[in-house]
Amino acid sequence: MKFDGADWKSVGTPGFTPGLAHHSSFALGKGDTVYFAYSDGTAMSTGAAMMYDGTQWQSIGTVLTNGACQNSSIVVNKVGKVFFSAVDMSTGQLVIKQYDGNNTWSNVGGGNAIVSGPAGYPFMDLDGNDVIHIAYTDRSAAPGMVRVKKFDGTNWVNVGSPFLSVTGNGAGPAQDIGMAFGPNNEVYVAYSHTFQGPPKTSVQRFDGTNWIVVGTAQFGGTSGAPGLFNRIVVDKQGVPFVILQDYGIGLKASVLKYNGTQWEYVGGQSISDGTSAHTSIALDGNGNPYALFFDEANGLKNTVKRFTVCEAPGVPDVTASEAEICIGDSVHLSAAGPLNDATEWTWYEDACSGTPVGSGTTVTVSPRETKTYYVRGLGGCVNVGDCKAVTINVTASRDLGVMVSVEGFTLSTSDEFYTYQWMLNDAVIPGANNSTYVVAENGNYRVIVTTTGGCVDTSDNYPVNNVSVADFDVDGKIRVYPNPAQEYVHIQAAYPLNIQLFSIEGKLIRTAKEGYQLFVGDVAQGLYLLQATDSKNNIKAVEKLIID
Numbered sequence: 001m002k003f004d005g006a007d008w009k010s011v012g013t014p015g016f017t018p019g020l021a022h023h024s025s026f027a028l029g030k031g032d033t034v035y036f037a038y039s040d041g042t043a044m045s046t047g048a049a050m051m052y053d054g055t056q057w058q059s060i061g062t063v064l065t066n067g068a069c070q071n072s073s074i075v076v077n078k079v080g081k082v083f084f085s086a087v088d089m090s091t092g093q094l095v096i097k098q099y100d101g102n103n104t105w106s107n108v109g110g111g112n113a114i115v116s117g118p119a120g121y122p123f124m125d126l127d128g129n130d131v132i133h134i135a136y137t138d139r140s141a142a143p144g145m146v147r148v149k150k151f152d153g154t155n156w157v158n159v160g161s162p163f164l165s166v167t168g169n170g171a172g173p174a175q176d177i178g179m180a181f182g183p184n185n186e187v188y189v190a191y192s193h194t195f196q197g198p199p200k201t202s203v204q205r206f207d208g209t210n211w212i213v214v215g216t217a218q219f220g221g222t223s224g225a226p227g228l229f230n231r232i233v234v235d236k237q238g239v240p241f242v243i244l245q246d247y248g249i250g251l252k253a254s255v256l257k258y259n260g261t262q263w264e265y266v267g268g269q270s271i272s273d274g275t276s277a278h279t280s281i282a283l284d285g286n287g288n289p290y291a292l293f294f295d296e297a298n299g300l301k302n303t304v305k306r307f308t309v310c311e312a313p314g315v316p317d318v319t320a321s322e323a324e325i326c327i328g329d330s331v332h333l334s335a336a337g338p339l340n341d342a343t344e345w346t347w348y349e350d351a352c353s354g355t356p357v358g359s360g361t362t363v364t365v366s367p368r369e370t371k372t373y374y375v376r377g378l379g380g381c382v383n384v385g386d387c388k389a390v391t392i393n394v395t396a397s398r399d400l401g402v403m404v405s406v407e408g409f410t411l412s413t414s415d416e417f418y419t420y421q422w423m424l425n426d427a428v429i430p431g432a433n434n435s436t437y438v439v440a441e442n443g444n445y446r447v448i449v450t451t452t453g454g455c456v457d458t459s460d461n462y463p464v465n466n467v468s469v470a471d472f473d474v475d476g477k478i479r480v481y482p483n484p485a486q487e488y489v490h491i492q493a494a495y496p497l498n499i500q501l502f503s504i505e506g507k508l509i510r511t512a513k514e515g516y517q518l519f520v521g522d523v524a525q526g527l528y529l530l531q532a533t534d535s536k537n538n539i540k541a542v543e544k545l546i547i548d
């Protein structure tokens with residue numbers, strides 16, 4: 001079955017095996033594939049395997065053991081390779097096989113058994129590097145000592161000395177073995193055995209050279225009471241958790257963890273309502289333990305419980321100051337929601353746990369292309385938090401609402417933009433790069449602007465048709481040239497005149513000197529008005545003059 005967040009739902013059709021199934025195990029493969037190993041009651045309880053492909057259950061391969069199967073286990077590595085292990089009761093030996101496809105299984109390492117003698121209580125798993133390990137009771141080593149082996153690609157080799165130390169002289173046979181790996185692939189083994197008394201639980205860790213006892217050997221359950229049905233997991237900080245059947249409290253299930261000095265209960269001395277058996281334990285990404293057990297007090301059915309060691313943050317609400325920006329613009333991203341045991345919101349780009357871009361309630365980003373950002377709560381005890389994504393669309397242009405206004409012969413637009421380029425009849429006007437421009441001739445004018453963020457927009461065309469500039473001749477009696485002018489303007493007249501140069505706004509710039517020659521070399525480029533008056537101050541001519 002699987003838990004969908006609200007209810008337990010059957011995976012495929014309930015009761016999918018051909019007959020009675022026991023000594024079962026399952027593992028998750030790629031996609032929706034589930035693999036299931038068991039002892040098949042329709043075939044003299046021999047080992048068998050099935051897979052669920054997302055639609056239906058189907059058998060894979062034929063009989064996997066010659067005799068009755070005990071303690072079957074199945075695991076799947078990162079590339080989807082499936083491995084099966086069990087004790088074949090026809091010989092009492094340990095069998096480990098790999099699925100080769102096309103309903104074919106082969107022995108791992110070539111032989112039918114990894115040890116020549118009888119074995120019991122095997123537990124198979126893969127470390128972080130996909131190396132197969134198996135822990136089991138070697139019954140050929142009286143009274144039944146724990147051995148751990150791994151497959152090096154060619155052979156099965158011992159992990160450490162042949163046997164774990166606590167099951168040495170004076171100890172009884174080991175049973176109910178569990179195995180787990182620490183954050184650096186350290187091997188942990190939990191098991192029960194007798195030592196001048198009833199069976200109690202011990203945990204040992206391989207430090208790379210030797211097997212060392214974690215805490216006290218045979219710590220058992222309450223006050224050292226007997227413990228059976230051991231399973232072990234290790235969190236990302238290297239803290240081991242053990243679930244066991246605790247004789248000291250009426251065979252109920254208990255979970256303990258090692259605090260660095262001693263084993264202590266997690267969530268009280270008992271987590272089951274009645275007698276427990278067939279326990280299992282797992283941790284989520286934040287180290288919260290999930291316990292599974294048979295519970296006599298609940299109709300002999302399975303129960304799963306969770307203990308909150310570390311409460312993950314809620315799914316954050318994400319907002320962006322703008323959903324669409326221009327190249328180089330900045331946008332503020334904000335997250336809100338309960339952090340719980342996390343310490344801060346962490347932001348990434350491209351993927352959750354992708355490239356970090358900052359931390360905190362608000363971050364500022366400046367994408368130059370459309371990009372998706374992710375945020376989740378992390379820190380403290382939280383290693384995994386739900387991600388929330390927000391996408392910022394980046395465009396190279398946008399309607400900036402560019403408008404052109406005119407006053408006299410000056411065109412102008414907003415001064416809030418970063419760059420300007422005035423155009424005349426779709427041609428660039430060299431040097432016309434300000435928010436204003438004094439027109440010099442008739443035509444269609446427009447301005448192209450950019451923002452600091454790289455957004456580009458163009459105004460509508462603004463037609464100008466009232467500009468006329470050239471050398472001018474008034475009644476054949478007044479002649480002014482050149483127009484446009486650069487250094488001097490020359491005025492020829494048949495009678496005395498006063499010549500004055502005004503700005504478009506009407507400000508007097510200067511008056512002609514003797515000889516009707518007007519120096520304009522130090523006057524800014526643009527459009528001006530040249531006014532001629534006679535001795536009685538009568539205006540004889542007012543003409544436009546371009547200084548370039």
